[in-house]
Amino acid sequence: MVNKFELAKERLIVALDVDTDCRAEDLIKQLAPYAGMFKVGMQLFYQAGPDLVRRLKQQGVKVFLDLKLHDIPNTVGQAARALAELGTDMINVHASGGPEMMRAAATVVRERAAALNLSVPLIISVTMLTSIDQHTFNHDLGIPGAIQEMVTRQAKLTKEAGLDGVVASPNEITVIREACGKEFKIVTPGIRPAWSVAGDQKRIMTPAQAVRQGADYLVVGRPITAATDPPQAAHQILAEIAEVL
Numbered sequence: 655m656v657n658k659f660e661l662a663k664e665r666l667i668v669a670l671d672v673d674t675d676c677r678a679e680d681l682i683k684q685l686a687p688y689a690g691m692f693k694v695g696m697q698l699f700y701q702a703g704p705d706l707v708r709r710l711k712q713q714g715v716k717v718f719l720d721l722k723l724h725d726i727p728n729t730v731g732q733a734a735r736a737l738a739e740l741g742t743d744m745i746n747v748h749a750s751g752g753p754e755m756m757r758a759a760a761t762v763v764r765e766r767a768a769a770l771n772l773s774v775p776l777i778i779s780v781t782m783l784t785s786i787d788q789h790t791f792n793h794d795l796g797i798p799g800a801i802q803e804m805v806t807r808q809a810k811l812t813k814e815a816g817l818d819g820v821v822a823s824p825n826e827i828t829v830i831r832e833a834c835g836k837e838f839k840i841v842t843p844g845i846r847p848a849w850s851v852a853g854d855q856k857r858i859m860t861p862a863q864a865v866r867q868g869a870d871y872l873v874v875g876r877p878i879t880a881a882t883d884p885p886q887a888a889h890q891i892l893a894e895i896a897e898v899l
């Protein structure tokens with residue numbers, strides 16, 4: 655029987671927001687017993703490049719390549735083709751690029767992965783960044799209405815475009831589930847254990863709260879990677895998740 659700790663581990667994605675491949679690989683070594691997947695985002699990818707991703711995949715590490723593609727459909731499709739060749743497990747585009755752009759990415763990635771005999775990654779969209787609060791949304795970005803309504807709309811568009819799920823804050827999980835169903839993947843950053851600092855994250859929940867809401871994956875970076883003892887921090891987060899599974 656799979657124990658709750660293992661189930662919790664499958665949900666945890668550690669964000670490797672560090673500057674060098676050495677630091678990233680050191681963190682992976684320390685945290686492999688606690689995380690089901692590791693996220694390579696802009697900070698690391700722009701430094702270490704695709705070679706690091708290839709190396710991690712050769713080592714059997716599950717990789718979420720978080721480059722948040724956002725451009726016209728043709729440009730995103732061509733970029734997504736190159737990313738598909740890396741054999742990652744999850745990639746993403748911005749929902750605000752619109753349905754045609756999302757469809758272009760999904761089509762190209764699936765075709766390319768199949769042509770190369772690679773497993774097809776989950777293709778998800780980023781809805782509204784978790785660093786945006788309601789005030790910024792309405793008054794700085796000038797968008798009327800509630801963030802939840804926008805995220806629900808983006809999630810529906812994402813599903814209609816044939817993608818597998820979304821990145822959203824835990825605050826929106828319930829409305830996304832209602833709109834898009836239980837098979838639709840919901841990946842949530844903005845995770846802050848009670849013992850950590852929010853920093854630039856605005857729409858946050860604790861790991862246990864996010865899992866109770868129904869998150870499929872929790873993305874956690876600094877509460878683990880900036881801790882004095884990263885494995886201990888990751889262990890504590892898994893324990894908090896396991897308690898509510």
Ligand SMILES: O=c1ccn([C@@H]2O[C@H](COP(=O)(O)O)[C@@H](O)[C@H]2O)c(=O)[nH]1
Pocket residue numbers: 669671695780782783784785821822843844845855873874875876877
């Ligand atoms: O809306 C979003 C989309 C992506 N992220 C990414 O998740 C991690 C969170 O890291 P923390 O250190 O736990 O804040 C980071 O890599 C972001 O680029 C997000 O936070 N919000």
